[in-house]
Amino acid sequence: MYMNFLKRHAIPLAIFFLAGVVIIIAYQSGQSARKTESMLTALSDSFEERFLLLDKALDEKERQIVSLKESGFIEAEDFSLYAETVKRATVMIVDEGEVKGSGFFIDSRGIIATAAHVADAVGGSFDVQTVDGRVLEARVLAKDSVSDTALVGVDGKNFPAVSLGYFENIEIGEEIGIAAFNRGLSRILIHRGVISAKDESGGVRQLSINAFVNKGNSGGPIFSAITGRVIGMVSSRQTDIPVEKLITLPAGYSSGFAIGGIDPVKFNVDLYNETVKLVGDVSQVGIGFGIASEHIRELQQKIK
Secondary structure, eight states: OHHHHHHHTHHHHHHHHHHHHHHHHHHHHHHHHHHHHHHHHHHHHHHHHHHHHHHHHHHHHHHHHHHHHHHTSSOOOOHHHHHHHHHHHEEEEEETTEEEEEEEEEETTTEEEEOHHHHHHSOSSEEEEETTSOEEEEEEEEEETTTTEEEEEESOSOOOOOOBOOGGGOOTTOEEEEEEEOTTTOSEEEEEEEEEEEEEETTEEEEEEESOOOTTOTTOEEEETTTOOEEEEEEEEOOSOOGGGSOOOOTTOOOSOOBTTBOHHHHHHHHHHHHHHHHHHHOOOSEEEEEEHHHHHHHHHHTO
């Protein structure tokens, strides 16, 4: 009887048996795949962490070698060589034909760092212009308004990219350079200065630099004259006209007379305030502020 049953249902039973085997194998394969994926992720994180530690140690060694260069035991690098390397990686952020700020390649595959307030100033569609004159369509990949950092992406490969330095290795008084667009000149210029101070507030690492920072410099790289690494990004500048110098008319002020419908007191106060603002806007007192490269690196991790 059992033999007859098996003969009659041999094919369905075989299919049922094979399906069970396939389900078991698929389940085991799924478990194995998940374990493999978890192991690969852990290895990737571990290797990335080790790479950053080794890269940071390398940055420290590069700085130690400076003393040997100064002693003549090793040929010293020229500031102009570092400046040219960083300049090639620097771009202008352009929106509807107007340059809004600067940026720089941190990855040869088309990832650009810039300031968040520069990214805010451009529309959903904008361009970047490279030093060699190429105009590339760009898009915002990530942004952190707290640290004033943003990442922009363009299509392409083999772009000249910078190496990032480390906040802990920066020394007060260290000589630095800035590569950035300067409004009115339509090209990337190099400025030179020193690190005036290092600060950390609210989790944001900032640099004060004694170097001319002009309109259009926001998002430009700040690089070390010792190692050539980019240690920060220009975020703002200080003007020599404090707000306290502006004149404020008393609350409820009302003119007692007017000439041709114009209040001469209010007119002169407004003219004075606008003049003060203009002078402060174009003045160069040599004080600028930058965001440490760590914040760029942290943002880059989020898009991987």
